[in-house]
Amino acid sequence: MSRSFEAVVTENREVAVNHFRLTLAPDQEVTLPAPGQFYMLGITGGTDPLLKRPFSLFRLGKNGAINILYRVKGKATQIMTGLQPGSVLNLLGPLGNGFPNVEGKRPIIVAGGLGVAPLTALAESLRFDSPRIFVGARYAGDVLATDILSSIDSDISISTDDGSMGIQGVVTDAVNEYLASAGTSAQDHVIYGCGPRGMLRALAGLSDRYGIEGYVSLEEYMACGVGACLGCVTKTAGGYRRVCKEGPVFRIGEVIL
Amino acid sequence: MNKLETSIGALKLKNPVMTASGTFGYGEEYSKFIDLNRLGAVVVKGISLNPMEGNPVPRIYETPSGMLNAIGLQNVGLKVFIEEKLPFLRRFDTKVIVNILGNTVEEYVELARHLEEAAVDAIELNVSCPNVKKGGIAFGTDLSAMGGLVEQVRAATRIPIITKLSPNAGNIAEFARVAENAGSDAVSLINTLLGLAIDPQTRRPRLANITGGLSGPAIRPIAVRMVWEVFRKVKIPIIGMGGIMDSDNAIEFILAGATAVAVGTANFVQPDACERIVDGLECYVDENGLHSIREIVGGMII
Numbered sequence: 001m002s003r004s005f006e007a008v009v010t011e012n013r014e015v016a017v018n019h020f021r022l023t024l025a026p027d028q029e030v031t032l033p034a035p036g037q038f039y040m041l042g043i044t045g046g047t048d049p050l051l052k053r054p055f056s057l058f059r060l061g062k063n064g065a066i067n068i069l070y071r072v073k074g075k076a077t078q079i080m081t082g083l084q085p086g087s088v089l090n091l092l093g094p095l096g097n098g099f100p101n102v103e104g105k106r107p108i109i110v111a112g113g114l115g116v117a118p119l120t121a122l123a124e125s126l127r128f129d130s131p132r133i134f135v136g137a138r139y140a141g142d143v144l145a146t147d148i149l150s151s152i153d154s155d156i157s158i159s160t161d162d163g164s165m166g167i168q169g170v171v172t173d174a175v176n177e178y179l180a181s182a183g184t185s186a187q188d189h190v191i192y193g194c195g196p197r198g199m200l201r202a203l204a205g206l207s208d209r210y211g212i213e214g215y216v217s218l219e220e221y222m223a224c225g226v227g228a229c230l231g232c233v234t235k236t237a238g239g240y241r242r243v244c245k246e247g248p249v250f251r252i253g254e255v256i257l
Numbered sequence: 258m259n260k261l262e263t264s265i266g267a268l269k270l271k272n273p274v275m276t277a278s279g280t281f282g283y284g285e286e287y288s289k290f291i292d293l294n295r296l297g298a299v300v301v302k303g304i305s306l307n308p309m310e311g312n313p314v315p316r317i318y319e320t321p322s323g324m325l326n327a328i329g330l331q332n333v334g335l336k337v338f339i340e341e342k343l344p345f346l347r348r349f350d351t352k353v354i355v356n357i358l359g360n361t362v363e364e365y366v367e368l369a370r371h372l373e374e375a376a377v378d379a380i381e382l383n384v385s386c387p388n389v390k391k392g393g394i395a396f397g398t399d400l401s402a403m404g405g406l407v408e409q410v411r412a413a414t415r416i417p418i419i420t421k422l423s424p425n426a427g428n429i430a431e432f433a434r435v436a437e438n439a440g441s442d443a444v445s446l447i448n449t450l451l452g453l454a455i456d457p458q459t460r461r462p463r464l465a466n467i468t469g470g471l472s473g474p475a476i477r478p479i480a481v482r483m484v485w486e487v488f489r490k491v492k493i494p495i496i497g498m499g500g501i502m503d504s505d506n507a508i509e510f511i512l513a514g515a516t517a518v519a520v521g522t523a524n525f526v527q528p529d530a531c532e533r534i535v536d537g538l539e540c541y542v543d544e545n546g547l548h549s550i551r552e553i554v555g556g557m558i559i
Contacts, residue, residue: 002290003289003290004290004528004529042526042527047322047473047474047502048321048322049319050319050322050323050324050473050474050522050526051319051324051525051526052525052526090527092290092528220314220315221314221315221316221317221318222317223317223324223326223522223525224280224286224524224525224528225525226286226287226289226290226528227282227285227286228280228281228282228286228287228524228525229279229280229282229317229326229328229525230282230302230311230316230328230331231316231317231326231328232314232316232317233311233314233316233331234314239310240310240311240331245286
């Protein structure tokens with residue numbers, strides 16, 4: 001099955017201030033994505049913006065509908081807000097490696113800001129493993145997808161920098177508290193994280209302190225998305241690795257955050 | 258008869274479309290999206306004697322109708338290329354051209370010898386990468402250094418040599434002539450134009466390397482002009498490149514004097530860009546009643 005296809009926009013809805021959810025219906029049978037994988041989206045077909053833009057899978061909808069969660073940040077995402085149902089986009093994907101399944105461990109899912117996008121897909125796939133979910137954002141307006149996530153973990157923990165929603169503080173402090181209270185059973189967990197580098201570094205610290213395996217999904221500027229241009233590399237213990245190809249999910253300890 | 262057939266010196270190509278070095282890896286990634294058998298040639302990512310780590314990130318930044326890159330020639334090195342990458346490419350009915358770079362003349366010579374032994378179809382001398390301090394560009398900005406390099410490599414190998422020229426080094430036609438006189442079988446142009454983008458908020462450069470090479474449609478008119486200038490100065494074939502997105506763009510380069518074309522940034526935008534361009538060229542020769550694409554090389558009507 002080709003990983004290059006066209007998809008029709010069926011919905012493009014503002015779900016929070018400056019954040020949209022785009023729903024795309026592929027025009028053919030496509031490879032099913034795994035949580036953590038991403039797509040390159042051709043926005044205009046013109047030359048400005050020129051390159052496709054990477055977006056991780058947010059949710060897999062009915063009939064293979066691809067849901068993307070995006071924040072309006074630059075020219076390309078600004079143009080995306082104007083996409084109407086019926087618009088046709090060119091896609092590549094699913095690309096990269098998703099989050100690995102770790103048997104017998106309880107998932108701790110830690111999302112910072114828009115990092116919630118790939119982790120929502122993951123949380124849905126791990127629904128029956130009773131994941132503990134931690135969401136962090138700058139303020140209440142940036143807390144996304146909690147309706148879906150709280151249906152998976154009714155004890156979901158939300159932290160905001162300014163305290164406008166949930167606990168005031170950084171999300172990794174909440175994770176730390178949870179692990180500290182778990183005592184020796186802390187090691188029965190596996191961490192999955194996506195968010196700003198600072199948050200991922202703090203997660204790596206927790207993974208180390210409690211001796212817990214963990215995986216993080218990284219973000220980087222990409223040109224090709226398929227491993228050819230070497231534009232999106234990240235430092236690992238074994239040298240540079242491509243975020244689009246060997247990632248975007250890396251094992252904590254392997255990647256240098 | 259194949260109307261798209263052409264040749265770069267002794268190197269016969271089934272069509273004039275090749276990939277631009279550095280935009281197509283070693284072919285594996287894109288083989289999932291296009292049929293490599295349809296390409297005139299695959300020009301692989303620049304190879305040095307030893308592996309190179311490349312530059313820190315960010316390495317790329319998009320600009321209007323183009324992109325800046327400063328990858329820094331990250332590559333697997335000669336040994337891994339020959340043992341692990343070349344056998345894959347050999348499975349396809351397309352020519353394999355290996356872009357090479359070094360810090361000294363001796364390194365280029367050694368690379369050329371080993372690659373001839375490995376039976377690659379041609380080598381492209383990278384003397385024009387703008388993103389590394391040592392090597393490459395040191396030869397590409399100095400007429401006599403470049404001439405000396407081409408002569409030495411010429412003396413060391415019989416396979417076709419293509420010299421890839423910089424648009425950042427003064428009169429490109431002069432460099433082309435020096436390459437021709439030193440025994441280069443062809444020249445390819447243009448490499449990327451040196452550029453800079455700055456973030457107004459942080460006041461920092463967009464790329465960790467500060468400057469980067471600009472590619473994409475933004476540079477196309479400059480590239481076409483340079484091909485035309487070189488065409489009037491040399492007799493050896495020209496491989497034209499710079500922002501080719503479709504077959505009309507490719508025709509533009511051919512009319513300016515290019516015998517073959519290379520497609521770079523367009524691969525990132527549309528992984529099957531090269532194949533579409535081959536299709537488009539086939540239509541063009543038929544619609545225009547040409548017997549061969551070669552009839553219109555340098556055919557701009559003034």
